[in-house]
Ligand SMILES: Cc1cc2nc3c(=O)[nH]c(=O)nc-3n(C[C@H](O)[C@H](O)[C@H](O)COP(=O)(O)OP(=O)(O)OC[C@H]3O[C@@H](n4cnc5c(N)ncnc54)[C@H](O)[C@@H]3O)c2cc1C
């Protein structure tokens with residue numbers, strides 16, 4: 001089986017993330033850049049299958065700036081076999097629809113049984129790129145899987161609904177996305193880190209994909225405003241009367 | 257006025273999703289609200305009156321056997337057909353799992369543009385402008401779609417108000433779904449908990465518990481305080497990961513975003529990812545035994561102390577006042 005995991009470089013949410021107030025785009029220099037945690041989980045789904053099934057190949061694909069190679073190296077050190085990096089200066093600030101169009105074009109050049117992505121990216125939060133890709137490729141898609149059972153020729157799993165959950169399945173090839181529930185990612189070990197350096201990364205430009213600009217509508221940022229930061233209010237150390245003081249506060253605020 | 261389509265999701269048990277009222281209210285701000293319903297035969301017409309009372313002036317009804325057996329395709333097919341028939345200026349969908357998937361497919365099919373997670377919408381000439389609350393409310397961003405149909409997903413509970421009731425005209429659409437293009441729904445497992453507590457999304461008061469609770473049994477304490485306040489119950493990811501509560505309780509960057517009047521954090525350190533889901537609350541209260549916990553940086557009323565001592569006293573004090 002050949003599995004392609006879609007991974008994205010995002011600003012580390014452990015630090016403060018900033019938007020550029022003039023362009024409305026992410027200020028990429030303001031935070032450390034890391035592989036999105038949800039993509040480590042998606043990759044784990046692929047690697048777990050590879051561990052159990054000899055002959056499985058796991059490829060990671062990312063569309064992102066030059067330095068997104070770091071993200072690919074991290075995935076290779078976890079155990080992926082090779083990487084594909086779509087890097088093009090003109091891709092800065094791409095919206096979901098255009099990202100999906102580019103990724104779909106790159107996937108079209110590949111053989112695969114399964115594409116696995118995160119349910120939503122930490123910075124974009126759209127949760128739409130994987131399904132847009134499936135629609136473009138004419139493949140069945142299952143988004144937001146809480147658990148994944150992969151076998152030769154089919155994929156099934158659980159996904160949440162408003163009032164419970166459903167079991168869903170699809171024949172392969174297919175596109176899936178997974179939630180935080182799906183897997184706990186492994187840490188790269190020493191051997192993984194060493195061998196990652198030798199694993200191949202293919203770099204693709206837009207022109208190599210035969211693309212130049214988005215074929216459909218675009219989402220455009222009109223304005224960006226920063227809200228004033230929240231400040232701390234009253235803080236007391238409990239001396240036995242804290243509960244009573246809090247009840248007074250809630251009553252004064254008409255909250256009880 | 258131009259048509260504005262709303263995907264009115266229907267639950268597996270045949271009820272309208274809780275997201276529908278505010279979607280119709282949002283649509284009424286932009287044009288003539290039209291509800292698009294994709295459902296099993298015989299279910300849709302029963303919902304028409306209800307959709308009218310919520311403001312739908314037209315109901316585009318696609319009844320097909322495929323509803324409930326294929327994933328995300330039925331709604332997308334119904335919307336595609338409605339877009340062709342009604343030439344809307346915008347399509348609004350919930351930011352739910354199904355809503356997003358239908359939005360994604362529709363955007364590709366219509367060559368439209370998608371903006372997601374709007375907390376409000378307005379019309380500016382023939383443009384649809386969406387407002388977003390980004391990075392846990394740290395930024396307010398306005399966006400629009402250029403060069404194609406505007407497809408907008410809306411955050412649940414964010415758009416307030418209601419649309420004027422109408423007696424909707426019903427259009428029966430003939431939508432045939434090619435099931436082979438989509439994944440299959442094999443079974444539903446409805447476990448809607450019997451609870452009288454308010455739903456987390458949209459609740460006006462929320463009490464959340466974190467790893468500080470220490471066990472599933474001790475999480476009772478959070479529920480007791482919530483019940484004394486008539487509040488919804490939430491949790492940190494650490495509490496979810498430890499199995500104290502189901503994942504649907506998770507507040508934060510990768511969970512639910514809440515903006516209640518009152519948010520009480522019990523035994524939660526206030527990691528940036530947790531704050532991203534609650535820092536727009538009007539009043540924040542935190543109880544934590546670590547005086548340096550970051551949650552205190554944003555709390556209007558912080559208590560450094562032990563939740564196991566303070567919370568029972570607080571419940572007692574609240575109940576005493578209620579009498
Ligand atoms: C990509 C990513 C996404 C994430 N998304 C989310 C998210 O959506 N939501 C979320 O919540 N987290 C999220 N996290 C995790 C987040 O970083 C924190 O790990 C998590 O919020 C910590 O939960 P906690 O505060 O309950 O636990 P801890 O940080 O362990 O804090 C427990 C607190 O309880 C206090 N305590 C212990 N005992 C008592 C007592 N008896 N009385 C009073 N106080 C006590 C301690 O002092 C401590 O401050 C995410 C992380 C990443 C990397």
Ligand SMILES: Nc1ncnc2c1ncn2[C@@H]1O[C@H](COP(=O)(O)O)[C@@H](O)[C@H]1O
Pocket residue numbers: 006007008036038039042061062063064096099103116117118119120121122124125126127128129130
């Ligand atoms: N630029 C990108 N490169 C690779 N994968 C991506 C990219 N953008 C989105 N994805 C994938 O799509 C998932 C959902 O992203 P989004 O739709 O942006 O929330 C991510 O978790 C990734 O798996």
